[in-house]
Amino acid sequence: MNLGNPDSPVGGLAVPRPEGVEIRPLGRDDGSALQALGFSPGAAFLGQLVGDVDCSGLLATHDDEPTGLIDFRFRRRLNHATFEGWVGDLRVVGAHRGRGIGRALLAAAIAEWRLRGGHQVEVELRRDQSAAFGLFGAAGFSDLGKFYEIAPVAVRAIEPAPGVEIARITDDDADFESTTRLLAELGRPAPTDEKLPALRRTFAMHVARAETGSMLARADGRAVGFISLEFRRRLVDGLLEAWIPDLIVTEAARGRDIGAALLDAAFAEALTRGAVAAKLESGSQRLVAHRLYEVVGMADAGSYLTLPR
Numbered sequence: 001m002n003l004g005n006p007d008s009p010v011g012g013l014a015v016p017r018p019e020g021v022e023i024r025p026l027g028r029d030d031g032s033a034l035q036a037l038g039f040s041p042g043a044a045f046l047g048q049l050v051g052d053v054d055c056s057g058l059l060a061t062h063d064d065e066p067t068g069l070i071d072f073r074f075r076r077r078l079n080h081a082t083f084e085g086w087v088g089d090l091r092v093v094g095a096h097r098g099r100g101i102g103r104a105l106l107a108a109a110i111a112e113w114r115l116r117g118g119h120q121v122e123v124e125l126r127r128d129q130s131a132a133f134g135l136f137g138a139a140g141f142s143d144l145g146k147f148y149e150i151a152p153v154a155v156r157a158i159e160p161a162p163g164v165e166i167a168r169i170t171d172d173d174a175d176f177e178s179t180t181r182l183l184a185e186l187g188r189p190a191p192t193d194e195k196l197p198a199l200r201r202t203f204a205m206h207v208a209r210a211e212t213g214s215m216l217a218r219a220d221g222r223a224v225g226f227i228s229l230e231f232r233r234r235l236v237d238g239l240l241e242a243w244i245p246d247l248i249v250t251e252a253a254r255g256r257d258i259g260a261a262l263l264d265a266a267f268a269e270a271l272t273r274g275a276v277a278a279k280l281e282s283g284s285q286r287l288v289a290h291r292l293y294e295v296v297g298m299a300d301a302g303s304y305l306t307l308p309r
Helices: 033-038 042-048 099-114 130-138 171-186 196-208 258-273 287-294
Strands: 021-025 060-061 065-076 082-093 121-126 140-149 164-168 213-221 221-225 228-234 239-246 247-249 280-284 301-309
Touching: 021 099, 033 042, 033 065, 060 099, 065 099, 065 196, 082 099, 099 121, 099 130, 121 130, 121 280, 130 301, 140 287, 164 258, 171 196, 171 213, 171 221, 171 247, 213 258, 221 258, 239 258, 247 258, 258 280, 258 287, 280 287, 287 301
Parallel strands: 082 121, 239 280
Antiparallel strands: 021 060, 060 065, 065 082, 121 301, 140 280, 140 301, 164 213, 213 221, 221 247, 228 239
């Protein structure tokens, strides 16, 4: 039996499943099974994904035939001391839909997320995925807002007001303090003395990872804006896309095109790296931000749902 990633907890595999259906971790030799389900990530990316302890893909089979798959990953969010789960994809073969396979795959992923002590799970759904809205809603997920997308990625050469400079963050205390302060203003957890060391480690790991490109905007030497930028490959085709978890401009500095310039700088970095799309999530109440996203060329692509711990 292919045990997939040996470093990944498999506590989620104890959940109930439909009769005759097996659920197991995705393995390096599952390329043909993925193709049968409509995925073509390429052997190199599949091997990378299976070898990553933060990736927990699960495959469902019936009589050794692939029937479904969930692409589930753990990601670190700045200003959080725990993991966030993310459902990159959930698919069940047409002939096997309605048997509870998707529900079992999701339950297995959630069980593993709980095992690791994550703070929430998130998924992005397009408007036409009505069955998926029902599935995730029944599992306890709530629709918290919209997700925006630009594909293909394009830049508009937006410049902020004079005196504002945008640069990549570095692993120093000044950038850490500026970033955590701005994220707290956005509504992310404010650092406490108890959690500060863990948040500092998360920040250092974020800066060190090759898959990030986050930036600070400064005016007169003071940080007034921040955009977090990460890159991930899609399981469906192995292509790279950019993800923007956070965008904040301090209230006193708004109206100077800083947010638009940060987004444009992120799009430029995405193009440099060959990303085919850029995505972000935005709460339903953030109407001013929604207008900004549309101005820079992003489209309202659907909703994002979360399951809190």
